Amino acid sequence: MVKNIASFGIIALTISTLLYFSFKSNETFDSSKYSTEGLDLDYTVSLDVIDESTAPQKYNEEIFTPYLGKSFVGFKEALAFKESRGKYSVVNTYGYLGKYQFGKGTLKLLGVTNPDHFLNSPSLQENAFIANTARNKxxxxxxxxxxxxxKVNGILVTESGILAAAHLAGPGSVKKFLRSYGIDNFADGYGTTVGHYMKRFSGYDTSFIKPDRKAKAI
Known part of the structure; x- marks a missing residue:
């Protein structure tokens, strides 16, 4: 009798658990409640200044946003983590600002004239990234x-690779790289090259971005 009661108890508990998870799985997932900011993800460069031309290449070049995959959101978040570890408040030693590491000159082109306000406005930083990418496109x-x-210098050229490289070095440097077939390979202050970004961010879906010569963040 005791065994039967215990068996019924276990069955009831199992059914209750299954019903609970079945109910939870039917709920609408609200992604706005979740953020990757602050997580210790596979960030390829320390927040300290590292010269990539001399640092040991021990980091994993694979995509570290498996749930976002090759989507546009995956593209911008992967680029953001490479630039700043995805932190909106970062200012590097060259004065580049925010999650996507914008220079003040580029921000002026996008209509942003107050760097302090920019650093304290995540929505403005996201708008600036979209606008700058549309302008570069x-x-x-x-x-x-x-x-x-x-293929240019052994690198398969994709639209997302071009746009990532333009974010790093400006569209003019990307034109020089492509039209010289990789001979003119600009490197930034930390030694990161146009070719490296073109390869690193290859194959994402950037069709969401529409070319816009006059794109503004504001």
Whole structure:
């Protein structure tokens, strides 16, 4: 009798557990409640100044946003973690600002004139990234048409790779890299090259971004 009561108790507990998780699985997932900021993810560069031209290349170059995959959100978050560990308040030793490490000159082109306000406004930083990417896509529209799908200096050219490299070094440097077939390979102050970004951020879906010569963050 005791065994029967125990068995019924276990069955009831199992059914209750299954019903609970079944109910939870039908709930709408609200992604706005979740953030990757502050998590110790596979960030490739320390917040301390590291010269990538001399640092040991021991980090994993694989995508570290498995749930975002090759989506546009995956693209911008992967780029953000490479730039700043995804932190909105970061200012590096060269004065580049925020989650995506914008220079003050680029921000002025996007209509942002108050760096302090920019650092304290996550929404403005996200708008600036979208606007700058749209602007770069317009400037590089012919190069995207002519080079995507080809190999330059052993690197398969994709639209997302071009846009990531333009974020790093500006669209002019990307044009020089492509049109010289990799000979003119600009490197930033930490030794990161156009070619490295073009390869690192290859194959993401950036069709969400529409070319816009006059794109503004505000």
């Amino acid at each position: 317009w400037i590089l529209r012919r190069d995207i048409k002519n080079f995507v799908g080809k």
